[in-house]
Amino acid sequence: DEQGTVATAATTEDTEWITSISVGTPAQTLPMDFDTGSSDLWVMGASTSGTSGHTTYNANTSTSAEAMSGATWTISYGDGSSSSGDVYTDVVTIGNLTVSQQAVEVATTLSSEFTSDTALSGLVGLAMSSINTVKPTAQQTWFDNIKSNLASPLFTADLKHGEQGSYNFGYIDSSAYTGSIYYADLVTSSTYAGFWSFVSNGYSVGSNTTTTTGSTAVTGIADTGTTLLMLPDAVVAAYYAEVSSAVDSEQEGGYIFSCDATLPDFTFNVGEGSITVPGEYLNFEAISTGSSSCYGGLQSDSGIGISIFGDVALKAALVVFDSGNSRLGWAAK
């Protein structure tokens, strides 16, 4: 049984956490975005246009690469970004864990969000293999391929505010959290099939002095690839009702407030417990450099139809993606 851990490094402003993986023989080291909201492992190809300034993967120089003839892929993400290309199999090592014949999807087209992000060479999809986009035959995620070699079929995400985080595969680091891990079963209904989805049966705004609590049940997904916390209108309105300078700005596409506002904490229930997102995590960034108006880390999910517990919420917890028990665990830290 193997156990692996990989360090991640947050880029500036907690917009993504980059983790290096090794692909091919000899190993090609690639900085990647681990994404629990999708299920394709794709990398920028050495001959792909728009990849100048990026580290890229060259299948031609890897003695273990094999083209998957006739296979193609195309994906579009919630933020409007997209990529597509063809498919190889090759050796992929993450931490000290190696999958010998991993489907490595090589991008031949990239949207501007990817060509402009030179910190990134691609994504490692960690949602369910059922939503992998390779045609004619969907491929397994790296986690699904390594799972049987792990002490426990699970991985954890430990993202942090403005500092390095970590992903562990196969075990839960008991020193990485405090108190109990609260679990919620995965939601299996079709809307959420393929994602790490759960139901939170209540929330509260503010610290224990003045709190408004709500019983709105929120069904959402834990998505490391989405930056913000996206919840139903009613919950978001209840939160910003406690921020006197907050307005829902058409122009900015969401709630903004005065950058010197003191923001209340946001607590959401998970199973028998709850997780509190500190108010400071909910001030995402100034709407423009030097502006005194700031954009909220909590925004409405109205356009999406699914609530998303993105990095703003995930970095307040140690999150256990427990495939073996089809459940999601959250613990304070």
Ligand SMILES: O=C(NNC1=NCCC1)c1ccc(Br)cc1
């Ligand atoms: O695309 C999603 N997550 N991953 C990434 N976003 C940007 C790059 C990677 C995503 C997944 C589910 C839902 Br519902 C909305 C969005």
